[in-house]
Amino acid sequence: MIRLQATPPSNVDDAIAMLQTAIGIEFGTLPPYLYAKFSILPGANPAATERLNMIVGQEMIHLCLVCNIVNALGGTPRLTAPVYPTTLGDIGPPGGDPLVVSLLPFGPEAMAQGMAIEEPEEVPPYKVVESLMATGGAMTIGQYYALVDAFLATLPPSAWTAGRNQITDDQFFAGQLFAVDGYDDAHMAIQQIVSEGEGSKDDPLDFQNELAHYYRFGEIFYDKVLTKIPEDPGYQWGPTPLGVDWAGAYPAIPDPGSHDFSQDSEAAQAAQHACNLAYSGMIDALQKAVNGAAGELGAAVRKMFELRMAAMAALQVPLADGQVAGPSFVYTPTGPGASS
């Protein structure tokens, strides 16, 4: 569970700042999820791959939706690439350590990390929001969004600028990505983000009756399909196995950004360079897209495809110790207008 420290926003700038933090979290989940996905051997783990694809796609949608809200409020979304391992802003449980998010290859540890990131709150969110609004403090991502949502509901229509730098579903994600032209749209976007990530205490299904991310990761982690049952609590893990083959993954090192590639072959170094180039290009194109050049979204997708291909290549180049490395997700600006 990501726990964030926040107090209720008192003005639009506060809300934008909170949403900017949310952008960082949504964006920051992508590399670890992609690292796990990329490291699955071709043809192995189809059910797990399908679930990871869905999660990654929805995280991208969440990122765009939050950017849409910021743009509609007159802000300028910023994409800042985290350096892994990172806490993504998690403050940890009371007296405990924050969750450290790493780039981990496909395996139980990576899936447990995904569950930890997406872990739902224990109490119905809106009751919690009411008490938090009065006091502020530590909260889950869902509660954090709820706090922002409660403030956005108080804004007058004049606070919103319809059609400002919006990314809609005409390019990608038909039916799932929409413009934020006012509070109703923003509320729907926040509901979608929270619902798809955490589900709710009593129901693992999101607003589209699909499984929320926490439970998708759980299916892979337990190697069991989350199955509906007639008695309480309504679901159980299995008995049908999902068909996970933990050996169906490259022996990839964790957090390659922390690895010293200077001791590895030129091929390994070149492969990392190609990954980072594609990743950086993707971020830069995405940054332009969320700042009003919606057409750049296509370029971002092409770079993502290049990243995937570069990752496939990198995962086939042995390091000096015989392991392999997936993409480091290290960002370097690729040109003018790049993210900072």
Next chain:
Amino acid sequence: MSVLETPRLYFTGQMVWDPIVTNNYQEFYNEVTCDPAPPNDPVADFRQRAIAAVDPRNWNPHGTHRSTFLAEVSGVDVGSGLDTSDPVVGAPASFLGMLVDAEPYGTISSQLFFDSMQFGIAGGCRLTCPRTFRVMSRYVNFGRNSYNQIKAGVASVIWQTSIPSSSLLQIDPHDSPALQALAEALASENGVIGLTVRWNTYRTIYYDDPAIISNSSPLLSQAAQALIAKLNVPNSFQPNPARSLLVGVVGLWRQGEPACEPGDRALLAQLPNETVATAFARVTGDALVLDLSNSISEVDAELTKQDLGTLSVCAMSADGAKVAKVLGSLPYKSYDRCSYVATSGLVTLPLSAPDAELAATAPLQLRSGSLVYLAEEVLRAAPSTQQNIYLNQTDAAVEAELQVLSFGAPAGAGVTVSRYDWDGTTATLLDTAQTGPDGVASFEVAPAAAGAVLPYLFTAGSEAPAPAQLDPQLTPYIYVRTLPADAEIGAMDPSWDNVYANVLAKWNAMAPCMDNWLLLDQPAQVRAYAAMLRKLTDPAAFEAYRFMPVTRDMTEGERTLLYKFLDAPPEPAAKSFAAQPTAAARPAGPDIERLNRAMRGG
């Protein structure tokens, strides 16, 4: 059994269409030679012309062909009427396909290539339908939404595919009585051979603006110009999907029913402009079920169904000239908007036992007094599984099977089926065939001497007159697309210049969306993705969602030249693309065999 019998599921929602339409126009594409028009037009110039043509016609030059559901299961019927309390109700209906016209210039040969569709989710109530047959469009109704005259917005279409039980079709009923009933029916030996999924799309809008309802609307021109401005931004990617509403049904597929178009009893449209479009009917025990999903118009933007008053369902004399008995009436509320959405256009008319017996063997009509809207064609042929056939010029002939139905059931042996050539004005008899015991007649379909896209029309019965025209509401038909051999291209030296000019430039011009995945004018990238390109263009993957080119118009010669290039040793310049695995690199790890397979491209 059929979708007109129970059990069945209903689903409703929207469909999003994102085809590239540039190849729909002769000024941009030659559907016979499969080349852009004019040939050898520089890619940049072609793309710019395509953008300029957005106002008023070429509405989606940056399309991707992807088409998807935004839909959910809306109800079930296990034999006692509409039930919206079944646990499967509310489950997502998921479909992603590639929309491709077999005849690019035309509007009646659309098809959806897909891999799987799903109703529900894993772990809960779920129906998983892997593809055996493409989804085919049939019975285009050009008079459906006359208030909405923009492009194809006026029309509605029936889409259908069927999934054999012998495939990987999977039903996870859990606590859904409807899915349990479907599973039990599939397990029975009652002539059920799988499931049919049929849906109807209507009220299509463009530019996301339901207010644009005319091709001459100033709003359309404004929207088109706005799109042009976006398309002209360097590096832009601006698809412009159209959006339709849909209602659908999932039900049982029985032996002798066409896989990809409605079987049962066809009640053909009788009045011009599809005042009431062709419908389908079946007597199911004590009821007559009518599929009016494609038949009744919406007359305004609120989607109000046309009020035709109370309609009569009549059993006719054998020659269809006289009303033998009025079987029942359909008041407006039985086919109004509310009813339409609730049961996906299926209308059930209870019958007494004697009436059911009469209805089973008497031609049916839908009337209003003496005005006949629909009349049954008792003997009717329908392609069994293949409505659109693709051939290479050098291929051997293939068989096309036509299922003949009599009162909705497979006809016996000895029925004459006639095949006609259609040149756009005249139907010319080509040959005839006789049905076998299963009511199926086979025709040999040979490739054309060069590239061609040809329709064949069919009639059933020795007395049937020649079709007056290719009317998708009335005439059974198939399309055969023959791709030219292009042997001279296949014989070329596999230099980059040749491959690009004669193969890749075509799709680089026609499909700018490819820029999002692969720059087709970059030899290093093309080489880097050689294994993937071979996999995606392999004719063995022709039916797959990801097959390339999506438009299925790569000729044998083009493929030969491309593969020679991909198989040739890389030129030094191609190594500049950094994401190249080294051939000698082998990772140590716990499963070397699998890793090695992965290094060969999986």
